[in-house]
Amino acid sequence: MVREVDARGLLCPEPVLLTKQALETLGAGTVKVLVSSAAARENVSRLAESRGWQVEVLEQGEDILLVLTKR
Numbered sequence: 001m002v003r004e005v006d007a008r009g010l011l012c013p014e015p016v017l018l019t020k021q022a023l024e025t026l027g028a029g030t031v032k033v034l035v036s037s038a039a040a041r042e043n044v045s046r047l048a049e050s051r052g053w054q055v056e057v058l059e060q061g062e063d064i065l066l067v068l069t070k071r
Contacts, residue, residue, distance in 0.1 A: 001029040007044075008036040008063055015040040016047050023051060023068070031068040034060075041066060 003022045007015035015035050022031045031053075035041050041064045045055045048068045056067040 001026060003029070003031045005031060005033045007040060008034050010035075010040070012039055012043055016043045019044045019047060019068075023048065023053065028070045033066040033068065035064050035066065036062065038064075040064075 003026050005015075005018050005022050007018050010018075015033070019031065019033050022033075031048075033044055035044060041057060044066055045057070048055050048066070051070075053068040053070045056069075058065040058067065
């Protein structure tokens, strides 16, 4: 199952809170998170890794896509 979170343009802690909600709801699978700042990328990555999710970061122009996976 794949869940998407569009947190572009949001200031912290909003991207982290939206991601946390998606991770808790999904439990396992893939969550794709779009952010627009390095700070949001770092904070979302830390949250996901601390909960056992694997993080892959992809640059998409000015946006950053984080692909979080957990099986």
